Amino acid sequence: MSLNRNEKAAVVADVSAQAAKSQTLALAEYRGLTVEHLNKLRKDAREKGVYLHVLKNTLARRAVAGTPFEVAAETMSGPLIYGFSEDAVAAAKVISDFAKGNDKLIIKGGAYAGKVLNADGVKALASIPSREVLLAQIAGLLKSPVQRLAGVMAALAEQRGAGAAAAETAEAPAADAAAAEAPAA
DSSP: OOOOHHHHHHHHHHHHHHHHTOSEEEEEEOTTOOHHHHHHHHHHHHHTTEEEEEOOHHHHHHHHTTSGGGGGGGGOOSSEEEEEESSTTHHHHHHHHHHHHOTTOEEEEEEETTEEEOHHHHHHHHTSOOHHHHHHHHHHHHHHHHHHHHHHHHHHHHHHHHHHHHHHHHHHHHHHHHHHHSOOO
């Protein structure tokens, strides 16, 4: 079903708005995928905050004109599915993970930070941990020295407490012996 001029303008505007707030574009050829597989891919994309859309390449080129994704315009040929994401790795991760389980989805390329990515570049971008995982790793690294310091301080306090307890037990028999030797008044 072809689109009229107004519908095409609406699609271009929608994709342009999405591209303006995205960091990453991932392109994949979907030739041979069943509707069931495409629905699963779209569901995965929605869950991860990825805008996934099948577009005519001419409309996609118009939509990314003037954006950092314009550099990928030359790779836009054939039946492609376009994935845009605000998270730097989400679009690449969704498409790459789905391509691992389905050989009909072929990663063609993408764009990140104004640079064209080939298929290997998209896979490399997908292998980077997500923002949440990276933040958790940093928090763990920051927490580790504090934990170690607390452990050392606790060990010192325990060691001093054991030394003080030993001194008290050594003083207690001496005090008892001194009390026993003193004449009763």
